[in-house]
Amino acid sequence: MRHTGLKVRMVVAMGILFGFYALVASLFAPLVGIPVVVAGSVLFVGVQYVVGKKLALRSVGAESLSREERPEIHERVEELSAAMGIEKPALKVGRMGVPNAFAIGRRGAGTVVLSETMLAMVDEGHMSMDELEGVLAHELAHVKNRDVVLMLLGQSVASIVALTVFFVVRLVTDDIPLVGFVVAYLASIVTQMLVMVFVLAISRYREYVADEDAAEYTGDPEALASALSLIAEVGSHREAADVEGSTAAMCIFGGKRGLLSAIFATHPPMEKRIQRLADLA
Template identity: 65%
Template sequence: MRHIGLKVRMVVAGTVLFGFYAAFAGFLFQIGFGLPIVLAGSVLFVGVQYVVGKKIALWSVDAEEMSEAEYSEIHRAVEHLSEEMGITKPRLMVGQMGVPNAFAVGRCGAGVVVVSETLMDLLEQDELEGVLAHELAHIKNRDVVMLLIGQSVASMLGLTVYWVVVLFEDGIASIVLGWIASLIVELAVMVFVLAISRAREYAADSDAAEYTGNPEALARALSKLASVGRHERAPDVSDNMSALCIFGGKRGVLSSLFSTHPPMEKRIERLAPELSN
């Protein structure tokens, strides 16, 4: 079984997320909402969150269609890699991300890969193919869907806790308490999502190395991304986008604890130990 560690994490995290959701549904049922309304509303909420989340990710980087005439080499590379991985070639787009980066959203058959112009300018062709293979692996492994659903459940529970506090407590202080409580609940749920997020990066790196047959190229690409992205003048990756991108942004002491990505040095060492020294 491929990436058994990632699959086990996804099953465990999915089970925990379902437990959180069941508690949420049970609470709504207890305060008077009918079960059909609770189920339909929850499915609608997650569905809308998934669709809107995908669109917001594209809008946030001003993503535009990647011209096949202008970027023919990239399209050919993605078509070849998609065939090798047994997935439908995703839609390719160019985005403005501030730093060289790339991300994938969607599922098999409806995936989108977004690449920044700065990334294409920075990397050699074999390095760029390694990054593209990494993003295609996320679509193949279906971990993007799990990540977005996890974020949806976290948002659902956070909103519920917020309104429970606000509606059952009087005064302006209830708004502040509700906001703090919602953040704590969302963070608790996101801990399980983060466990998937870090593992999914290692799995995608491994797949990219296998399907390109050139782990050193991806390692060089990651090294360049880290070098440019961590420059003191480089803009940081937004919190909303960092989990999706191949480069998660700068890492302080606190951000390392809640990082969506494993340390870049460890990723490079796994791919090409000789480049990590």
Template identity: 55%
Template sequence: MAVVGGILAAFYLVAVAAAMVVYGTGIWPLAVVGSVLLVGVQYKVGKWGALRSVGAEDMPEAQYGTIHRQVEQLSRDMGIEKPDLKVARMGVPNAFAVGRKGAGVVVVSEELIQLLDQDELEGVLAHELAHIANRDVVTMVIGQGIASIVGIAAQFVVLMTGDNDLADFFLAIVVGNLVQFLVMIFVLAISRYREYVADADAKRAIGGGDPLARALEKIQQGNQRAQRSEIDEQVGALCIFGSDRGLLQKLVSTHPPVEERIQRLRS
């Protein structure tokens, strides 16, 4: 985390330095304020979009009393406020968390509730609460914001140092996208590492890793059998289960291989 975080910080500083070279040193306050606004907008829009995309609705406590009690107890153990609980029909068994400490939301699919035993569901809930406790969603939004900022800076550098014609315009788009993809590789590496951390925190919170390991096995099987998923790529990055398989897919995946996660949980 320290190494990858340092690399991302270096990318951001290079982008700000490039803007200062092109536009003068007086641009840096505007660059910093713009960066903060960009990250803030991405956070707010991303949270709203994730909940809306799956049709998440408030989870009635009268109907899902066991889940509410589990989350309340786990939240106390983890030292966070109980997040809002929502339920959605996703087409696949899955769950995800958005928000931060004091303003978190955990969304659980109806398919997951039907599939898992109570102790397995508790492991999944502990995993999602760990993401909130560790501010993982905020960390990922900052990383994605840095990738966007660096990509935009690269585009402006190409435009300002060229002839500013149509060829430079298309070149700027290509360069900006390539640079943004390069930075996103490091952001995705953070995402995969945070999944291992959330698994470990969940294992500690529920007193063992086997319930969550069994849950991951069932979720994997359920996703393989599912005919249709309502989860898009953006929300998939937040979910407890990711299904990427190939070498390139693993490099750009938000989740580590589920087999490795299960092995660590049972070790």
């Protein structure tokens, strides 16, 4: 079975997330009934998934990248998509302030967004088309492996659990309105972070898998390693912009790494990713 490690981790993570969801459902079921809880949860997750996609695209001002404007990029994406056995995703360009890219959506309805900065680096000769192809292959691998869907669903479940904790704590502390609100808010934030730990563990592993897939389908792991090195060099500069949090989790470059961000990192260290690609080469 291809990528057994990733699939097992995704199943385990979804099982744990479902456990959190079941706990929440058990609290509300006696009040409104199981059918209402199930229907409400499915609706909430569905809306979160759709809205999450739209917010991610809107957060970077994503616009369509036309074939007339970038024919070679479209051609390479078509070739890679055919090799991976997936439908060609929509291509967009967004404003991220750093060379970056991310994929969102599922097979048959995927979207790959490239930053204006990355395209400018290609135009100016700082990044080759082969290096860009490595980045594109990495993002297509995320769509192929369906791990983008897990990220969005995981965030939805974390939001459900966090909201539940907020309202439960708020009810318990109803006699102290201001303090109760602050305590409930803090408790919901901590809970959401704890639930997201399981999603983040998958997020770091899926980056390694997407790197390996990109190296396999392009046949050029050195090109992707070189691209990652360029992206990290520019993106880690102290004056470089940071992509918005939830969108950054889906990008090929997760942003600058402080102490707290390293603990709750959505990406493995860039140097480890580059070394693994060098080993493949």
